Amino acid sequence: MTQRSASRILFVPLLFLWIASGVFASTTFAAEQAASPTLQIDCDFPGGNVIVERIEGSDVFLRQDPRDTPRFWFYWYFRVREAAGQSLTFHFTQGNVLGVRGPAVSTDGGETWSWLGADAMDGASFTYTFPAEADEVRFCLAMPYLESHLREFLGRYRDNPHLRIETHTTSRKGRTVERLRLGDLDGSPNHRVVLACRHHACETMASWALEGVMEVILSDTPEGQWLRENVEFLVFPFMDKDGVEDGDQGKDRAPHDHNRDYLGESIYPEVDALRRFVPAWSEGRLRIALDMHCPYIRGGGDRKGSNERLFFVGGPSEEGWARLEEFSQILEDVQVGPLRYARKHNLPYGENWNTLEQPRSFGRWAALLPGVKIATTIEVPYADVAGTPVTPDSARAFGRDLSRAIRVYLDRLPVEPFVDR
Numbered sequence: 001m002t003q004r005s006a007s008r009i010l011f012v013p014l015l016f017l018w019i020a021s022g023v024f025a026s027t028t029f030a031a032e033q034a035a036s037p038t039l040q041i042d043c044d045f046p047g048g049n050v051i052v053e054r055i056e057g058s059d060v061f062l063r064q065d066p067r068d069t070p071r072f073w074f075y076w077y078f079r080v081r082e083a084a085g086q087s088l089t090f091h092f093t094q095g096n097v098l099g100v101r102g103p104a105v106s107t108d109g110g111e112t113w114s115w116l117g118a119d120a121m122d123g124a125s126f127t128y129t130f131p132a133e134a135d136e137v138r139f140c141l142a143m144p145y146l147e148s149h150l151r152e153f154l155g156r157y158r159d160n161p162h163l164r165i166e167t168h169t170t171s172r173k174g175r176t177v178e179r180l181r182l183g184d185l186d187g188s189p190n191h192r193v194v195l196a197c198r199h200h201a202c203e204t205m206a207s208w209a210l211e212g213v214m215e216v217i218l219s220d221t222p223e224g225q226w227l228r229e230n231v232e233f234l235v236f237p238f239m240d241k242d243g244v245e246d247g248d249q250g251k252d253r254a255p256h257d258h259n260r261d262y263l264g265e266s267i268y269p270e271v272d273a274l275r276r277f278v279p280a281w282s283e284g285r286l287r288i289a290l291d292m293h294c295p296y297i298r299g300g301g302d303r304k305g306s307n308e309r310l311f312f313v314g315g316p317s318e319e320g321w322a323r324l325e326e327f328s329q330i331l332e333d334v335q336v337g338p339l340r341y342a343r344k345h346n347l348p349y350g351e352n353w354n355t356l357e358q359p360r361s362f363g364r365w366a367a368l369l370p371g372v373k374i375a376t377t378i379e380v381p382y383a384d385v386a387g388t389p390v391t392p393d394s395a396r397a398f399g400r401d402l403s404r405a406i407r408v409y410l411d412r413l414p415v416e417p418f419v420d421r
Helices: 003-007 022-032 147-155 205-217 222-230 241-246 269-282 318-334 362-366 392-411
Strands: 009-011 040-042 051-056 059-063 077-081 087-092 104-106 125-129 136-140 163-170 176-183 191-197 231-236 286-293 311-313 374-379
Touching: 147 205, 147 241, 163 269, 176 205, 176 222, 176 269, 191 205, 191 269, 191 392, 205 222, 205 231, 205 286, 205 392, 222 231, 222 392, 231 269, 269 362, 286 362, 286 392, 318 374, 318 392, 362 374
Parallel strands: 059 087, 191 231, 191 286, 286 374
Antiparallel strands: 009 040, 040 077, 051 059, 077 136, 087 125, 104 136, 163 176, 176 231, 311 374
């Protein structure tokens, strides 16, 4: 058994002794000294990720599982059972993988989440006192978004004639990869827009913002009505479906991740199918291609605090940058949600990490398609935007702001005569 499989679940009966490899021996030693002899810590559920190294009394030493990401990255998601009434301290042993608001916590099996808060943290550790009635508590880097969340969202609109759910492709591991069409589905829209998400599996908060965009398209608001009458949206909710469900890092996956798969022959079925489908579907009417991501876990290095800001990522085209700046100003003007975007935080091409030379990413590839005005990435922080918490509700509200900006921008564009091909 590998270290990964051994650490998928740590179960410690009082009178049970594992006798096997050194991995099991060290786990047994830790478990025998746990605060509770029946304490269970595992990640054996969709999106789960953790390796438990040892337990010493009320101290749990653990780390994120990098899997096929060769560099440091920070995604983790685990649950604790049989700890009711106890106070445990969790120590991450491979870097500080806690965001500025601490871990996200769920006491109802992952249905709802809240931030534990910075006061519970001490460097790369956090302490949690389990409610007396808690059967299980889940902890995560951020607030998960999985296939089950998408199904719940789509279920609310199952009878909406402006929503079409299609099979995009089948993942490497045999999962169905969704493709959604929303808006004007009669085949002759004035404009088309592509929205992609989860090229990096761990970037969960971007999915909540994507939900907000789709909510407006399908709503009875003036913005929703205009978008349904004038725009067809093509949405790819999970560009790395296996990574999302398995709980992978996804970022910098070897030999390259999904968002570096747009040059040459694609190795991932999701990307290959998108590259084949979108050019024919767009018919020269693709105006906006938006890839939704989350940035680094915190801070920003030379761009101080940038990872607690909403920002767009510019491409090398000066004309494209000018159009993105125009769109950015519209977003500043129309936003009403709690997560406040400011155009000054955008990352121009050539600055900081934005130096990709070849069109290997979705945004750079999409910028070369006929008719495209804006092809870019939006970065939605994991936990905080200028002091305001990022939550499913606040991220959705930002998505609604994005949809308003899309409506205003497209409404200003001239409508070209539609040619039936």
